[in-house]
Structures are given as structure tokens and as C-alpha cells.
Amino acid sequence: MASTLSFAGLSAKQCISQKVTSARQSQKVARVSTVVKAADKGGPYGLGLEMAKTAGKSMQSGKAKVPLALEEGEMPLNTYKNKTPFTGTVKSVERIVGPKATGETTHIIIDHGGKMPFWEGQSYGVIPPGTKINSKGKEVAHGVRLYSIASTRYGDSFDGQTATLCVRRATYWDEEKGAEDPEKKGICSNFLCDATPGTEIMMTGPTGQVMLLPKDPSTPVIMVATGTGIAPMRAYIRRFFVEDVPSWNFTGLAWLFMGVANSDATLYDDEFQECVKRFPGQFRIDYALSREQNNKKGGKMYIQDKVEEYKDQVFGLLDGGAHMYFCGLKGMMPGILSMLEGVCKEKGIDYEEWLEGLKKNGQWHVEVY
Numbered sequence: 001m002a003s004t005l006s007f008a009g010l011s012a013k014q015c016i017s018q019k020v021t022s023a024r025q026s027q028k029v030a031r032v033s034t035v036v037k038a039a040d041k042g043g044p045y046g047l048g049l050e051m052a053k054t055a056g057k058s059m060q061s062g063k064a065k066v067p068l069a070l071e072e073g074e075m076p077l078n079t080y081k082n083k084t085p086f087t088g089t090v091k092s093v094e095r096i097v098g099p100k101a102t103g104e105t106t107h108i109i110i111d112h113g114g115k116m117p118f119w120e121g122q123s124y125g126v127i128p129p130g131t132k133i134n135s136k137g138k139e140v141a142h143g144v145r146l147y148s149i150a151s152t153r154y155g156d157s158f159d160g161q162t163a164t165l166c167v168r169r170a171t172y173w174d175e176e177k178g179a180e181d182p183e184k185k186g187i188c189s190n191f192l193c194d195a196t197p198g199t200e201i202m203m204t205g206p207t208g209q210v211m212l213l214p215k216d217p218s219t220p221v222i223m224v225a226t227g228t229g230i231a232p233m234r235a236y237i238r239r240f241f242v243e244d245v246p247s248w249n250f251t252g253l254a255w256l257f258m259g260v261a262n263s264d265a266t267l268y269d270d271e272f273q274e275c276v277k278r279f280p281g282q283f284r285i286d287y288a289l290s291r292e293q294n295n296k297k298g299g300k301m302y303i304q305d306k307v308e309e310y311k312d313q314v315f316g317l318l319d320g321g322a323h324m325y326f327c328g329l330k331g332m333m334p335g336i337l338s339m340l341e342g343v344c345k346e347k348g349i350d351y352e353e354w355l356e357g358l359k360k361n362g363q364w365h366v367e368v369y
Contacts, residue, residue, distance in 0.1 A: 045104060045169065045193065045194070046194070047093070047094070047095040047104070047106070047193075048095065049095070049098070049099035050095070050098075050099070051095065051096060051097055051098040051099075051264070052094035052095055052096055052107065053270045054094075054096065054107055054156075054268060054270065054271055055270040055271040055274050056270075057156070058156040058157075058242075058271070059242055059271060059274060060158075060242075062244075063241075063242065063243055063244035064154075064158040064242060064243050064244060065158070065244055066154040066158050066159075066160070066243050066244065066245065067154070067159065067160050068245065068246075068247070070117060070153050070154065070160050071245065071247055071248065075119050075209070075212075076116075076117045076118055076119065076122075076206050077206065077207065077209070078204075078205065078206075078207060079116060079117075079205070079206065080116065080203060080204050080205060081204055082125075082127070082144060082204055085125075085127055085202040085203055085204050086112065086115065086116050086202075086203045086204070087200050087201070087202060087203070088110040088111060088112045088116065088163075088200070088201045088203050089110065089111045089198060089199070089200055089201070090108065090109070090110055090111075090195045090196065090197055090198065090199040090200075090201060091109040091110065091111050091162060091197060092107075092108070092109045092197060093106050093107070093108050093192075093193065093194075093195050093196065093197075094106060094107045095107075096166075096267055096268070097264055097265050097266075097267070098263070098264030098265075099264060100262060100263075100264040100265075101261070101262070101264040101265040102261045102262070102265055102291075103168055103169060103171070103265075104168065104169040104193065105166065105167065105168045105169070105227075105228060105265075105267060106166075106167050106168075106169070106192070106193045107150075107164065107165075107166060108164065108165045108166075108167055108192055108193075108195065109155070109156055109162050109163075109164050110162060110163050110164070110165065110201060110203075111161060111162050112161065112162065112163060112203075113161055114160050114161050116163070116203065116205075116206070117153060117160065117206075118149055118153055118163065118205070118206035119153055119206070119212060120149075120152050120153065120212070120213055120232065120235040120236055120239050121148075121208065121210075121211030121212045121213060121232050121235065121236070121365075122148075122149055122205065122206040122207060122208045122209075122211070122212075123146045123147055123148045123149060123205060123206060123207050123208045124146070124147055124149055124163065124165070124203050124204070124205045124206055124207075125144040125145065125146050125147075125203060125204030125205045125207065126144065126145050126146075126147060126165075126188055126192065126201060126202070126203055126204075127141065127142060127143075127144050127145075127202040127203070127204065128142045128145070128187050128188040128191045129142075129191065129202075130142060130187070142187060142188070144204055145188040145189075146205075146207065146369075147165045147166075147167065147231070148166075148208075148211070148228075148229075148231035148232045148327065148367065149163050149164065149165065149206070149231065149232070149235060150164040150165060150166040150230070150231035150232070150234045150235060151163055151164035151234070151235055151238065152235050152238050152239045152242075152243060154243060158243065164234075165192065165231070166228045166230060166231040166234070166267065167189050167192045167193055167228065168189065168227060168228045169185075169186070169189050169190055169193045170185060170186025170189040170190065171184075171185050171186070171190075172184040172185060208367070210365055210366070210367055211232050211325060211327065211365050211367050212365075213236060213239070213323075214323050214362075217248045217249055217250045217251060217252065218250075218251045218252050219252050219321060219322065219323055220252040220253040220254075220255070220317050220320070220321070220322035220323070221236065221240075221252060221253070221254050221255070221322065221323050221324075221325065222255050222257075222314060222317060222318070222322055222323070222324045222325070223236065223237075223254070223255065223256045223257065223324075223325045223327075224257045224259075224303060224307060224324065224325065224326045224327075224328075224336065225256070225257070225258050225259070225303075225326075225327050225328050226258075226259040226260070226303055226327075226328030226329055226332050227259075227260060227265075227267075227328055227329065228267070228328075229326075229327035229328030229329070229367075229368075230258060230267045230268060230327075231327070232325070232327055232367070233256060233258075233325065233327065234267075234268050234271070236254070236325075237254060237256070237271070237272065237275060237283070238271075240254050240275075240279075240282075240283070241254075241275040241278065241279050241282070241283060242271075242275070250282075251282075252282070252322075253282055253283075253284075253317070253322075254282060254283045254284075255283075255284050255285075255286075255317075256272065256283075256284070256285040256286070257285075257286050257287075257288065257303060257306050257307050258285065258286070258287050258288070258303075259287070259288040259289075259290065259302060259303030259306070259328070259332070260287070260288075260289060260290075261289065261290050261291045262289055262290075262291045262292050263289060263292060266287065272285050273285075286306050286309075286310070287306070288301045288302055288303045288305060288306035289301060290302055296309075302332075302335060303328075303332055303335075303336065304332070304335040304336045304338070304339040305339075307336065307339065308339050308343065311343045315343065315347070318358060318363060321361075321363070322363065323362070323363045323364075323365060324358070324363060324364060324365065325365040325366075326365065326366045326367070326368070327366075327367045327368070328368060328369075329368065329369065330368035330369060332368070333366065333368055337355075340355070
């Protein structure tokens with residue numbers, strides 16, 4: 001993922017008509033491009049094609065004890081900046097999608113030694129090594145790319161010393177050659193995905209306040225994610241169900257809608273299924289698998305189609321004060337907004353007024369890239 005674009009302050013019509021080009025122009029930090037197509041034979045990147053499971057390594061039999069001092073104090077924000085970045089160290093990099101996934105996504109654990117604390121829903125900036133030639137012909141350092149953090153403040157080891165990133169390798173497919181063009185690969189995502197234990201990473205942040213969790217842990221939370229937009233959702237789910245934080249004991253309903261191409265592209269499903277098993281009345285997950293499922297009209301099943309299947313329950317939860325979180329490619333939002341507008345019309349609800357009400361009440365959280 002890369003720099004965030006919040007729809008929180010826009011009207012519904014502005015949200016729908018928001019253009020990718022204008023969004024990019026308004027952002028000072030570039031987000032990483034999506035993977036177009038990845039080589040699917042032979043494990044071309046050194047990680048092989050096998051999907052690494054994370055639940056066994058990052059979940060305990062019961063809720064994990066954590067250093068509760070990290071619950072105290074003000075929210076960390078921009079602790080490290082571009083001119084004074086922090087140097088973290090890679091602990092591990094694992095492929096977390098199967099062989100038939102439409103790209104390569106990795107689970108990267110970074111050791112920050114407790115010196116770069118953050119809250120769930122925030123992002124880190126990464127400055128890839130090397131330089132580039134800017135529009136003025138001058139050699140300059142690469143810019144910062146933002147990545148939503150995929151762990152809670154305690155990290156996968158529950159000690160507050162690490163953070164996790166979920167990174168999809170950006171590659172570009174040359175249709176004429178019928179192969180990837182190595183000259184056009186994403187600089188930062190490939191640097192991160194190719195990193196080995198001990199690799200040093202220049203980091204900025206943490207940044208972001210749009211995706212923070214509600215202060216009241218009894219608040220129902222509806223999560224809608226596509227691809228690596230699962231990162232903040234994984235952090236939430238681990239805070240809800242994996243860690244023992246007495247001062248923030250989640251008692252609400254957590255409902256995840258996850259959109260990916262196929263079953264091999266699901267991310268952290270082993271962790272989520274374990275959480276469903278342990279907390280069946282509190283956590284549910286629904287997948288939209290565009291290449292394996294059909295929507296009610298017989299077309300491909302996209303994330304908005306899956307949410308629409310449960311429109312009455314979703315609208316009921318929102319009417320009751322639930323918070324709704326969206327994270328993923330910016331292209332998902334027009335379809336979702338259009339679907340919500342259609343549902344409002346069916347129900348005789350003023351869509352503009354309804355959506356503005358959610359934003360005003362702080363129930364609407366969007367981060368896209």
C-alpha cells in the first residue's frame with residue numbers, strides 16, 4: 001500500500017466522481033502501485049510458491065499477555081520524519097498467498113526495538129534505498145511510500161518490539177513479450193519483498209488518524225478490505241481477539257468482508273478462522289472471490305456485491321452506531337458507494353443525508369491507495 005486518500009470530508013457525489021489523477025496530484029506521498037500480473041511458475045522471486053501460515057507462529061492458545069504500558073500516553077504521530085528517519089531491521093519475510101494467487105504478497109516483520117510505537121490503524125513510511133533522477137534532471141533520494149501496519153502495537157511477538165507490514169510485490173506485465181518487464185517493477189515493494197533477515201529499512205511515521213478504532217470497545221465494527229487493504233483489519237482483529245488488554249476488552253461484533261481474486265489469494269485466513277472458532281458469536285468473515293464466485297446477476301463477485309447480500313444487517317448495525325472501515329484500492333470505493341446509494345433508494349433513505357450523518361458521527365473510515 002501507499003499514501004492514503006480519505007473520503008471522510010467529501011460529499012457522496014464527490015466521492016463517486018473522485019478521479020485517480022487528481023487524487024495523486026493532491027498527495028505528497030506516493031502509494032505503491034498494484035500488481036498487474038505476477039509470474040506463476042517456478043517461484044520466480046526466491047520465496048517459492050508455497051503459502052506460509054502465520055497463525056501457529058503469532059497466536060497463542062489463549063489471549064496473549066502484552067506490556068500494557070503501551071496503552072498509556074498520547075497517540076504517537078510523526079515521530080520520525082523524512083529528514084530524520086528511523087532505521088529498522090527486517091526479522092523475516094514470508095510469502096502468504098498460494099501458488100494460484102494473482103500476485104505475490106508477503107508478511108514482513110520489522111524490529112524497531114520499541115523505539116517506533118504506533119496505534120492500530122496507523123501507517124509507517126518506507127524510504128527505499130538508492131536514488132532517482134527527478135523532473136529537473138537532478139539526482140535525488142527516492143520518496144517515501146506509506147504502508148498500513150498489519151499488527152497491533154504489540155507486534156506478532158506481543159512484546160511491543162516489532163511491527164508487521166503486508167506488502168504485495170508490484171510487477172508490470174508486458175503484453176507484447178508475454179512476460180514481466182523487470183525494468184518497470186515497483187521499487188519499494190520489491191525492495192521489501194526481497195529483503196532478508198538483517199536488512200535495514202529507513203522508516204518514517206507513524207502517521208494517520210482516520211483508521212483508528214472507536215474509543216468504546218463495545219462498538220460493533222464492520223471491516224471492508226480488498227487485497228493488502230487487509231493490513232489494518234488484521235491489526236484490529238488481533239486486538240479484539242488475540243491479545244489480553246483488560247482496559248480495552250472488545251465486547252462488540254466484528255464483521256470482515258474481504259475481497260480477493262481466488263482462494264489462494266486470501267490473506268491471514270488461518271488466523272481469522274481460528275478467531276471465528278474461538279469467538280463464534282463475535283466474529284464473522286465473508287469473502288468475495290471474484291474469479292470463483294458469482295453475484296446475484298451472474299457476474300463476478302466483487303466486494304460491493306458481498307456487502308449488498310447483507311444490506312439489511314449492515315444498515316441495521318450502522319443505525320445502531322457501528323463503525324465501518326474501508327481499506328484497499330481506490331477503485332473499490334465508487335462501486336461500494338454506488339451500491340450503498342442503491343440500497344438507500346430501496347429503503348426510502350436520503351443517501352446524501354445518511355452518508356453525511358455517518359461521517360459526522362465518526363462512523364465512516366476510509367483509507368485507499
